[in-house]
Amino acid sequence: MPAIHRFGDLRGRHGDFGATTAFQNSINVKANGKGVVRAGVDNYNIHTDGSTAHYGTATPGSSTVSVNGSPVAITGDGVDSGCDSTLLAGSPDVSAGA
Numbered sequence: 001m002p003a004i005h006r007f008g009d010l011r012g013r014h015g016d017f018g019a020t021t022a023f024q025n026s027i028n029v030k031a032n033g034k035g036v037v038r039a040g041v042d043n044y045n046i047h048t049d050g051s052t053a054h055y056g057t058a059t060p061g062s063s064t065v066s067v068n069g070s071p072v073a074i075t076g077d078g079v080d081s082g083c084d085s086t087l088l089a090g091s092p093d094v095s096a097g098a
């Protein structure tokens with residue numbers, strides 16, 4: 001089962017910039033002491049594909065676990081805004097259904 005993606009967990013590189021982390025997260029739901037990232041809500045650091053710069057949020061998130069009303073981001077999720085990166089890292093012991 002995929003791992004829950006948390007503040008500080010890496011997502012893959014896209015274009016000219018390397019792997020980045022979300023800079024937003026839930027303030028009241030944590031896994032291993034780190035705020036969890038919500039799909040469609042919490043943005044990743046701005047980066048570029050070589051022509052345009054963009055933020056982006058995880059998509060689609062878990063189909064079984066919601067946080068603050070939105071699906072929790074999980075490893076294997078993509079990033080919207082035309083970004084082809086993937087969430088790589090997550091909790092070692094907290095998971096949610098894809």
Ligand SMILES: [Fe+2]
Pocket residue numbers: 014015047048049054056079082083084085
């Ligand atoms: Fe991107």
